[in-house]
Amino acid sequence: MKVFITVCIVTLTLAAKAYAVIECQACYSIPATKSFAYIDPGMGSMFFQILIAGLVTFGFIIKIFWGKIKNLVKKLFSKGDKTAKNED
Amino acid sequence: MKTNGNLPASFRDPSGFLFYRDGLIYRQINTAYKENYNHLMDSSLYDTLVKSGLLIPHKEVDITPEESSDAYKVIKPQPIAFVSYPYEWSFSQLKKAALTTLEIQKKAFDFGMSLKDCSAYNIQFMHGKPLLIDTLSFEKYIEGQPWVAYRQFCQHFLAPLALMSYKDIRLNQLFRIYIDGVPLDLATRLAPLRTWFKIPILMHIHLHAKSQQKYANKGIRADNSRMSRLAFAGLIDSLETTIKKLRWEPKGTEWADYYEDINYSDNALEHKKNLVAEFLDQINPKSVWDLGANDGMFSRIASDRGITTISFDIDPAAVEKNYLKCIEKNESNLLPLLLDLTNPSPGIGWQNAERMSFTSRGPADTVLALALIHHLAISNNLPFDRIADFFDKIGNSLIIEFVPKSDSQIQRLLSTREDIFTNYNQYMFEKAFRRYFNLQSVVNIHDSERTLYLMTKREDKS
Numbered sequence: 001m002k003v004f005i006t007v008c009i010v011t012l013t014l015a016a017k018a019y020a021v022i023e024c025q026a027c028y029s030i031p032a033t034k035s036f037a038y039i040d041p042g043m044g045s046m047f048f049q050i051l052i053a054g055l056v057t058f059g060f061i062i063k064i065f066w067g068k069i070k071n072l073v074k075k076l077f078s079k080g081d082k083t084a085k086n087e088d
Numbered sequence: 089m090k091t092n093g094n095l096p097a098s099f100r101d102p103s104g105f106l107f108y109r110d111g112l113i114y115r116q117i118n119t120a121y122k123e124n125y126n127h128l129m130d131s132s133l134y135d136t137l138v139k140s141g142l143l144i145p146h147k148e149v150d151i152t153p154e155e156s157s158d159a160y161k162v163i164k165p166q167p168i169a170f171v172s173y174p175y176e177w178s179f180s181q182l183k184k185a186a187l188t189t190l191e192i193q194k195k196a197f198d199f200g201m202s203l204k205d206c207s208a209y210n211i212q213f214m215h216g217k218p219l220l221i222d223t224l225s226f227e228k229y230i231e232g233q234p235w236v237a238y239r240q241f242c243q244h245f246l247a248p249l250a251l252m253s254y255k256d257i258r259l260n261q262l263f264r265i266y267i268d269g270v271p272l273d274l275a276t277r278l279a280p281l282r283t284w285f286k287i288p289i290l291m292h293i294h295l296h297a298k299s300q301q302k303y304a305n306k307g308i309r310a311d312n313s314r315m316s317r318l319a320f321a322g323l324i325d326s327l328e329t330t331i332k333k334l335r336w337e338p339k340g341t342e343w344a345d346y347y348e349d350i351n352y353s354d355n356a357l358e359h360k361k362n363l364v365a366e367f368l369d370q371i372n373p374k375s376v377w378d379l380g381a382n383d384g385m386f387s388r389i390a391s392d393r394g395i396t397t398i399s400f401d402i403d404p405a406a407v408e409k410n411y412l413k414c415i416e417k418n419e420s421n422l423l424p425l426l427l428d429l430t431n432p433s434p435g436i437g438w439q440n441a442e443r444m445s446f447t448s449r450g451p452a453d454t455v456l457a458l459a460l461i462h463h464l465a466i467s468n469n470l471p472f473d474r475i476a477d478f479f480d481k482i483g484n485s486l487i488i489e490f491v492p493k494s495d496s497q498i499q500r501l502l503s504t505r506e507d508i509f510t511n512y513n514q515y516m517f518e519k520a521f522r523r524y525f526n527l528q529s530v531v532n533i534h535d536s537e538r539t540l541y542l543m544t545k546r547e548d549k550s
Binding site for chain 1: 103205236239242295299304305316322325
């Protein structure tokens with residue numbers, strides 16, 4: 001529950017930060033496009049990705065972290081099962 | 089159909105273009121794209137994607153390029169049986185196409201490449217599964233660079249899917265107006281209030297739209313701000329999670345429960361199925377278009393015989409149900425698509441030629457028009473000769489059902505309007521169709537007043 005509340009608070013804080021930055025036209029910039037892109041990536045869209053980078057990275061790390069914990073618990077339980085079976 | 093020259097839709101990307109030569113489709117790769125193409129092929133990304141069924145296979149061919157001065161190579165992609173467009177897809181088809189695009193992006197990233205465009209039109213359904221048809225969509229990933237196709241992905245996939253899910257399923261028709269996907273400022277105006285409380289939608293659509301508005305027409309200043317590899321992967325993961333959570337249940341529309349509410353006896357339905365099978369076996373077509381197919385009951389008589397079958401219906405719920413059945417049964421010969429026959433997909437885009445009209449994608453070997461004629465003739469006031477003329481344009485043979493005015497379905501259509509259809513009878517129907525077709529077989533369906541016809545195109549039209 002605590003983790004959930006922390007995730008919510010961080011997410012909302014970052015979203016609010018993104019909104020505030022868009023509103024006040026903070027001086028962010030993006031690397032010059034060197035790609036072969038022939039479509040207009042959109043200045044606002046390129047800028048916005050950098051702006052939400054913190055949020056999506058945070059979410060992504062949590063997701064990976066969560067997966068690892070789940071796997072660890074599964075492994076621990078499966079080991080316990082095997083040991084129990086061997087003891088039988 | 090053109091047999092030589094450039095494809096009308098293939099002009100945007102300087103990396104190369106598609107062209108016809110003697111009726112076959114080839115893709116010229118320009119020298120500008122040489123480095124990226126070599127990386128795609130040499131890094132095993134191409135092999136990985138083709139093996140996973142995510143990218144169209146091609147062969148390098150030794151023919152004269154269409155425009156020699158820029159040419160690096162010419163490749164011959166595997167042909168697509170039927171080209172379809174996002175405004176013809178059901179909810180799950182668009183969702184699958186979106187997830188396929190992200191899957192490709194993730195695999196490309198593993199091989200040091202990235203998608204430089206994310207057009208929904210670059211996805212086509214082949215053997216029942218979505219795959220990328222644009223071999224030149226990849227570019228080498230540049231460390232620190234944001235995803236250039238982010239805007240396009242949101243406009244082509246996320247915004248229409250979110251609107252279909254949260255607002256109205258029919259909003260995929262916005263694709264017919266906006267060829268580069270649903271503009272995000274429009275999506276944010278149309279989306280219901282509750283979407284502002286869903287963080288991924290708030291972020292990728294509402295705040296994204298606000299950012300677009302704020303920074304429209306402002307120059308890019310280069311400095312050290314970068315988007316890390318992890319953030320890039322996080323962005324793709326966030327989009328994938330958002331898309332996966334979008335849902336739509338196919339119910340409550342006009343035709344969703346049609347077969348539970350029809351006036352056929354079991355015997356009549358069985359006889360009709362047997363007749364359709366018998367007629368198909370007589371003419372042995374390579375392609376079938378089933379018009380007004382509902383959830384594809386009769387389409388499957390064709391597709392189960394290995395015939396490439398397109399199953400068209402006006403109802404998004406029927407098309408969705410049909411597609412979900414295709415997935416469940418792993419069907420590879422059937423493609424359900426959304427189509428309003430009274431206003432079929434037009435040619436759209438530059439010179440009305442970028443996306444083909446419905447009729448220009450034909451003719452099919454055989455058209456199935458079962459329990460359809462009354463909807464065209466009575467609901468849409470179409471005279472028989474215009475209907476016959478239309479079928480003549482789209483099919484070489486026709487399996488069509490005549491429904492008499494005494495039928496309860498027609499009585500229902502007439503219950504709220506005046507019967508102005510004095511010419512709606514079997515004699516006038518046959519007279520109109522005889523002008524274009526030979527009536528090969530005419531059989532009354534058991535336990536009903538309906539008649540099934542097998543017609544083949546007349547070569548000596550008067």
